[in-house]
Amino acid sequence: MRRRTFTASLGAAAVAAAAVPSAAHAKTRGHCEDAYTWRNAVVNGGGYVPGIVFNETEADLIYARTDIGGLYRWQEPTQTWKPLLDWVGWDDWGWTGVVSVATDPVEPHRVYAAVGTYTNDWDPANGAVIRSEDRGETWEAAELPFKQGGNMPGRGMGERLAVDPHDNAQVYLGTPNGNGLWRSQDHGRNWSRAEAFPNAGNFVQDPSGEYSDDNQGVIWIDFDQDGRVFVGVADPDDPLYVSADRGATWQPVPGAAAALGTADGNRTIPKQAAFDHENGHLFIVTGWDPGPYNGAPASGRGGSIQRLSLATGEWTDVTPAYNPIGAIPGFGGLTVDRRRPGTLMAATQNNWWPDEIVYRSTDSGATWQTSWDYVWDANWSWPPERTDRFTMDSTGSEWLSFGGADDGPAYAVKHGWMIDALAIDPHDSDRIMWGTGATIWGTERLTEWDAQGALVGWDDAAGHQIALPIEPFTVAVRVEGLEETAVQDIAAIGGTLVSATGDLGGFVHTDVDRVGTQIRHPNWTSGRGVDFAALEPDVVVGTGDVEGETAGHVGVSTDRGATWLTTTRLDGVAGGANGGTVAVGADGSVIVWSPGDGSTAPVFSTDLGQTWTPVDGLPAGALVRADRTDPNRLYAFAAGTVYASANGGLAFTATGATGLPAEGPVDLRAVPGRRGHLWLAGGKADAAYGMWRSTDGGRKWKRVRDFDEADAVGFGKARGRHGYPAIYTSAKADGQRGIWRSTDEGRTWDRVNDDAHQWAWTGKAISGDPQVYGRVYIATNGRGLICGDIED
Template identity: 30%
Template structure:
């Protein structure tokens, strides 16, 4: 399991779907406002409860934005889905701060990456209506919601005695202060801490019991204290260096860090690590109603340990816990609460405590039982990353290829899947990732997918005879070779082509039993964080395959054994998608991002641009409307005189109709588009970090 999900600027996984009417799928929705039910799947890096208003709860995610709890229907409301793709950086959650005096006011710090390769700056937004709308503030800095130490915090803090004063600890630019509710900011150049690049100041905590007192953490250096609201600072002698979280009550400071738990009181440090467990601790919370009661949690990818103290850490009880998931496919590993980021007491409900981890949100309503029962609350929180999607002409309306959770057979779009694609139980699944899925046009229940496990560099694939319900792993596959895309012959399901990362494509004629190298094609792109779709099989001719690269169209007429260049007059685009048309031999469509959309009817020899399309980021081909044989085109891009958006054409691109909601632009790096072969109007869009949407 990864501790840093990487991706390129065009990457984000949110999937958009026009409603498929199977069984309970009968609600009319607007494009971009409803999610296909998967259930979490992404890192929730913090949870925040307002001290004065019951059930006012927010969560922060690494690449999926921010949410607010809806206690009425027990679901999470996304608060940052209004950002368009041009502002994709704002889907990264760096920090959040709630005004303790005003339940309506909340601030968020946004930005996915602070690394040099990422050219976008983050910023801070303010809301005065609990996140329904946002105002951008005048502070633009590199921020890293998906960078290391994103599970620590919090970097943004509000003075509990004066809500106009805010402090923000940046990753690269030191400490910043605002004395007018964020209208203006100035750098605190007097902060003396040694700041580690890309981490900087990771925690700021005000003492709500002592006016003017505030603490800040320079990660890998130590803890600093100010008694004049951040004007001057002194390092606490002998403080832990790699601090994760702080909590302060009265004259006592509690600290979780890389080697345990410590307490600072009356100028002295005490090691209060539970059971002398010298491991990394992260989650930390003090009961607002009882300052003697503390909970801490280890920072681990497995075997989480939660400790509970009723005497300020003098003694601890290891929690005996049970997890109950509302999401049936969550594995035993996921139920073990890996990489817990935050644990927080609920000030308004006795014994209630919230927790977040690598995959979602948990809550117990009785922290003081002998066996603490944690239930997860995932409705509305959708954060998986898509690699590919297929909507076959028969069977399930959608089968997804995903990062980290393999993918799913989506029999119903509003019901959580029962298991991951390759799992027969909650202990085992075939792959960490699925990178691509394909099916045989004349026998669509025969499918193939490729994937693997990044954590141990093992890769391969699997085939299915029942439309994706069950899978059998390839009999063989070259070791340490990462497959990227797969295309299956239209007439022979035992024949398929697989492209690989930084190498020559492979071919099998016996369902993956043996493999041969394909000749005539360039080496594949560096994977896995690339969403281009260069490979396609002809939908009629079983021996014909196509491949696009660097302004060239390659074609094979011998079952993929070798490819020849058939066109060199196509524009170049690093971001591209090549697709073929059902029932018509030799008809291709090629999207080339800012270069537009191109069409070929002669097996790729010539391509004609669709003149009205000024940008084609994603596209797909779906079922024709009633009384028509012309497949429907869907486009995420730009149309002349209509601007940017998501569009549909029923006349091969001559005219376009805007679909969707401009206030919900699906902006979190859309990376894959797939339209239904079964139902007119059903279309899917995958993104990086915002789950699956469906609409009617």
């Protein structure tokens, strides 16, 4: 990562030559004759969508932001999302964490995004505000002298970016950690701190950790029709400010501290706001923490909904009085219906069991209805039944059940969790979308809610509650085209693609254009590694992190990923982030697993993981791999040392190789059909870092001098019938990062991607396809599993 210095007022720095270039191929030697097309292996979502923003003046212009996977624009004709930040390169990987998005209500072709993933040292680079004048097709950037937190606590609050509808050259940005309110007066080209703004915020919900200790700072900016600018601040003592002179001076809003700064004795902050201009109301949801993870405080109530009369300055607490499960733990999203004054909706946050609640009011918050309710029998038996206003249709994303089944009122397919993105279409009262930790839900039948009436009544004769007859409408998946998984490993088997993914475990694809099947047994919280037996490819193994499970971390399939067997938990290795790495011998007879706890030495199994025996000769944490031709040969790597086994993984010995990376992550892979052929990529900057190859089982290694840096390596079908497998790598050659391919055993390399398709960080895993020449699979950290094919 490069570090930068800045002055107080920042000029624009061009990104991707000010406009994303058309496809162009670089090379280290020779000429690349192949142009590539790119798409995702379809999962549909798979990550947190903290913001959905509709343009106020142009119908069907909608943006969705993600916490690590970039920004998307809605395509109405296909009902899909289009990725807009695939041009972000390796050095600026943090720009795929989108803190906020603002779409210009005056000139809808203009759009802005505040980017930067972490405010701590996980991301050493600063953030930026990027801007586009063609709805996100091309971008320029103004880099900032501080960090932003697209994947930090509070990322669902806001929006922190806002375009002044009375003068759209004025764009505001709220920032964390004492950096205050910033403003551009030239459509985002130059930025400077709004020195007149008096409060940079001081609220830190949990100062105990390097991730949870963010000062949330300036949270959101919004505009009244009379030109006043309102700003929400993470300071319970002074949470709301207003300017009546376009930001020249600012005053605290009277009564705001009492209304927004406390809730049942908890110190709270204004998380989101929405104007009802027709009725002269500003609605604000508050919370005792920024979200999106924490539950309610000890008092049970974690926030409120407040209404400010813009004419009189009067505050009214309009918090819903009813939650089927007790106290409302807190609120996430808030939205108003621009076409139906007085109609607003809000979503609970961390109402973990049995489900989140979406609230709707048509009388400015005086009364509320819930999206679902309990129905109790005469004996108040537990659990009660549940009745719903709408049904959740997960068709096309069946994995959203997470392998579960309905359990009383706890449905397998839920309204969601972490619902901060909640938006009614300002042009269509029937359309709403909301984002969750996994997907986007939506409907075009929203106003049917208002005709349904109450969900629950009372049977006087029977003396108990009854569900009143209503006609539920349907809420369905609206996330197609948005791919947000963080892929950890790839196994490309003939006709089958198996991937390990963060948070979701893993997926099996038999057709990359259709949603894959989620790996559910074992129940990995995050998948870490996958492998298959090269001579018996129906045998597939994987490993992942598990929580609260008695089964082992390793999963085994004997039918190419169609079904999975759980394995025995290894003594001494608890649940949690201990997935490590796993390898299966070429004939499927032995599995070698290296736990990820850092203290347990690798083990092997000859009975599909039912029993485990310690491996001789390997240190804890070693990376394990299998030869793709010889069942007796397996390999391992740890701290610069290569190990080899000639007896099927029972024992390993160091090969004596030198000159390999002793620090930093590495990717070691064995070549299909070539006994003893190994390639290694990885290392650490300012140390050994690059690519090496061995043809004798790891005893001698030769550095591939083409690459200054390399991080992942894999293989696919050879160009010729009897040629060496095509080699693919995510690497840096002659100062240029890219996805490279060699068809001549590494003598020459061609860059197969282009500047418009970089996907930020791609260093985890890469693989070619064993049956389709030129096809490459690329693991990304938040843009899913990318598939590239040679253009027809």
